[in-house]
Amino acid sequence: MEHIDWSEIGQATLDTLAMLGGSLVLTIVLGLPLGVILFLTGRGQMLENRLANGALSLLVNVLRSVPFVILLIVMIPLTVALVGTSLGVAGAIPPLVVGAAPFFARLVETALREVDKGVIEASFAMGAKRRQVVLNALLPEALPGLVAAGTVTAVALVSYTAMAGVVGAGGLGDLAIRFGYQRFQTDVMVVTVVLMLVLVQALQMIGDAVVRKVSHK
Amino acid sequence: MITFQDASKTYAAGGHAALSDVSLSVAAGEVFGVIGASGAGKSTLIRLINGLETPTGGKVIVDGDDVAALGVEGLRALRRRVGMIFQHFNLLSGKTVAQNVAFPLKLAGRPAAEVKARTAELLDRVGLTAHADKYPAQLSGGQKQRVGIARALATHPKVLLCDEATSALDPETTEQILDLISGLNRELGLTIVLITHEMDVVRRVCDRVAVLEAGRVVETGPVERVFLHPASDTAARFVREADGEAAAAPGVGGRLVRLTFKGEATYKPVLGEVARATGVDYSILGGRIHRLRETPYGQLTLALTGGDVGAAIARFQAAGVRVDDLSSGEGA
Numbered sequence: 112m113e114h115i116d117w118s119e120i121g122q123a124t125l126d127t128l129a130m131l132g133g134s135l136v137l138t139i140v141l142g143l144p145l146g147v148i149l150f151l152t153g154r155g156q157m158l159e160n161r162l163a164n165g166a167l168s169l170l171v172n173v174l175r176s177v178p179f180v181i182l183l184i185v186m187i188p189l190t191v192a193l194v195g196t197s198l199g200v201a202g203a204i205p206p207l208v209v210g211a212a213p214f215f216a217r218l219v220e221t222a223l224r225e226v227d228k229g230v231i232e233a234s235f236a237m238g239a240k241r242r243q244v245v246l247n248a249l250l251p252e253a254l255p256g257l258v259a260a261g262t263v264t265a266v267a268l269v270s271y272t273a274m275a276g277v278v279g280a281g282g283l284g285d286l287a288i289r290f291g292y293q294r295f296q297t298d299v300m301v302v303t304v305v306l307m308l309v310l311v312q313a314l315q316m317i318g319d320a321v322v323r324k325v326s327h328k
Numbered sequence: 329m330i331t332f333q334d335a336s337k338t339y340a341a342g343g344h345a346a347l348s349d350v351s352l353s354v355a356a357g358e359v360f361g362v363i364g365a366s367g368a369g370k371s372t373l374i375r376l377i378n379g380l381e382t383p384t385g386g387k388v389i390v391d392g393d394d395v396a397a398l399g400v401e402g403l404r405a406l407r408r409r410v411g412m413i414f415q416h417f418n419l420l421s422g423k424t425v426a427q428n429v430a431f432p433l434k435l436a437g438r439p440a441a442e443v444k445a446r447t448a449e450l451l452d453r454v455g456l457t458a459h460a461d462k463y464p465a466q467l468s469g470g471q472k473q474r475v476g477i478a479r480a481l482a483t484h485p486k487v488l489l490c491d492e493a494t495s496a497l498d499p500e501t502t503e504q505i506l507d508l509i510s511g512l513n514r515e516l517g518l519t520i521v522l523i524t525h526e527m528d529v530v531r532r533v534c535d536r537v538a539v540l541e542a543g544r545v546v547e548t549g550p551v552e553r554v555f556l557h558p559a560s561d562t563a564a565r566f567v568r569e570a571d572g573e574a575a576a577a578p579g580v581g582g583r584l585v586r587l588t589f590k591g592e593a594t595y596k597p598v599l600g601e602v603a604r605a606t607g608v609d610y611s612i613l614g615g616r617i618h619r620l621r622e623t624p625y626g627q628l629t630l631a632l633t634g635g636d637v638g639a640a641i642a643r644f645q646a647a648g649v650r651v652d653d654l655s656s657g658e659g660a
Contacts, residue, residue, distance in 0.1 A: 227416075227421075229414060229416050229418035230418050230419070230420055230421075232380060232414075232418065233412070233414060233418035233419075234431075234435075236378055236380060236407060236410075236412040237407065237408075237412075237431065237435055237479070237483075238404040238405070238407035238408045238432065238435055238436060238483070239404075239435045240400075240404065240435075243435055247431075247434070247435070248420060251420065251422050251423070252420060252421060252422055254422060325422070326422075327422055327463035327464075328421055328465050
C-alpha cells in the first residue's frame with residue numbers, strides 16, 4: 112500500500128459523491144417529467160399525441176445510443192457554456208445528466224405502464240381532473256417502481272462518474288485512471304474499485320429498503 | 329333518471345359497433361340489470377352513463393343532463409352524482425382503506441373535517457371501521473368491494489353503477505355484497521344499474537333487466553317476466569345457465585307441460601292433490617324452486633299421462649299455477 116495517499120482518496124470520494132448527488136437530483140428533475148410526458152402522450156393514454164411522443168422518443172433514443180465516453184467529449188463546448196468549465200465536479204455534471212436523464216425517463220415510462228389502468232379509470236369515474244389523476248393516482252401508485260428506477264439510475268451514474276475521470280472530472284474514477292492505470296499503482300486501483308463497489312452496494316440496499324417501505328402490494 | 333336514446337358506439341371509424349341503437353330508461357330508485365355475454369357491449373353501455381365513453385350516435389341523458397354535451401366541469405359534477413364500483417375493485421394500492429374512501433372527497437376539495445367525518449360514517453356503513461388503516465392488499469375480495477362501495481358513496485351519489493361487481497367473488501361473498509347493494513337501494517333510494525353475465529345476480533337484486541346480445545338490446549322487462557317467460561333466445565339461454573332446465577326428453581309419452589308457481593302456491597302440495605283428484609300420473613322431467621328477490625317461485629316440467637289431463641290443467645290454473653303446454657307449443 113505504498114502509493115496510497117488517504118487524504119487524496121478521501122477528497123476523490125467526496126468528489127464522486129458530489130458528482131453523483133448533483134447529477135442524480137438533476138436527472139430526476141429533468142427525467143421524471145420527461146418520462147411522464149412520454150407515458151401520457153403514448154398510444155391509448157390520456158394525452159395521446161403521436162407527433163410529440165415520436166419526437167421525444169427519438170430524442171431519448173438518440174441520447175441513449177451515444178456511448179457515454181463519446182458524449183463526455185462531444186458535450187465539452189456545451190458544458191463550458193453552461194457551467195464555465197469542462198473540468199472538475201461542476202464540469203462533469205452536465206454530461207452525466209444528459210447521459211442519465213433519457214435512461215431514467217424510459218424507466219419512469221415503464222414504471223407508469225405498470226400502473227393498473229382500472230385505478231386510473233376509477234379516478235376519472237370519481238370526478239378527478241387529469242392533473243389530479245396524474246398527481247394523486249398515477250404517480251403515487253407507481254412510487255415503488257419509480258424508486259426502483261431511481262436506484263438503477265444512481266448505480267449507472269456511479270459508473271458514469273468513473274468514466275468522467277477520462278476528461279478530468281476528478282473523483283475515484285479519475286484517481287483510478289491517473290494513478291492505478293497510468294502509473295501502474297495497483298494498490299490505488301484496488302482501493303478505488305473497492306470504494307466504488309461499497310458505494311454501489313449501499314445505493315442498492317437503500318433503494319431496496321425504500322421500495323419495501325413504499326410498496327403495499 | 330337515466331335514458332338511452334338510440335345510443336350507439338363504434339370504436340374505430342367504420343369498425344364493428346360495440347353498441348347499436350340502444351334505447352332504455354331506468355327509473356329513479358330502481359335496480360336495473362343489464363345481462364349479456366362477454367363482448368355483448370355491457371361495459372360500453374355502463375360507461376356511457378358516467379361519460380367514461382362517449383356515444384358515436386344517439387344520446388344518453390342522466391339526471392336531466394345530456395352526458396355528451398356536458399363540459400369538463402359539468403362532467404366532473406355528474407360523476408360526483410354517479411358512483412361506480414368495479415369487478416377488480418380498482419382501489420389505490422398505496423393508500424389505506426380510509427384514504428381510499430376519502431379519495432373522491434379530497435378530489436372534490438372538501439374540507440378536512442368533513443372528509444374525516446364522512447369517511448368514518450361510510451366505513452361504519454360497510455362494516456370496515458376496524459380495517460381503516462389497512463392497505464387493500466391485506467383485505468379479502470369481499471372487503472375490497474366494500475371499500476369500493478364506500479368510496480363510490482362518498483359524494484352522496486344518486487346513482488350507483490356496478491360493473492360486474494361480484495364476478496370476482498365467491499358465491500357466499502357475492503351474496504353479502506348483493507345484500508349490501510340491495511340495502512343501499514332500499515335505505516338510500518339509490519338508483520342502481522348493474523351489468524353482469526350471471527342471471528343469478530339479476531334474479532337476486534334487480535327490478536328490471538335488459539338482455540344485451542352483440543350490442544343490441546334484445547329484450548327488456550321486469551325480472552319476473554324475463555326470468556319465467558323469456559321471449560328471446562339469449563334470455564332463455566341465460567335462464568337455463570342459471571337454473572339448469574329440463575332437457576328435451578325423447579321417448580317420454582304424454583302431454584308435456586311446464587307449471588310455473590309463484591308466491592304462496594310454490595309451497596302448496598298442488599301436484600299431489602291434482603293427481604289424486606283427476607287420476608293423472610306425472611313424471612317430473614326437470615324443475616327449480618328459487619326466489620326472485622323476496623318472491624318464491626317454482627317451475628316444473630312434467631309429462632302427464634292417463635286420467636283426465638284437461639281437468640288436471642284446469643285445476644292447476646284454478647290453484648294459481650300458470651300452465652304452458654309444451655306439446656302444442658302454446659301457452660294454455
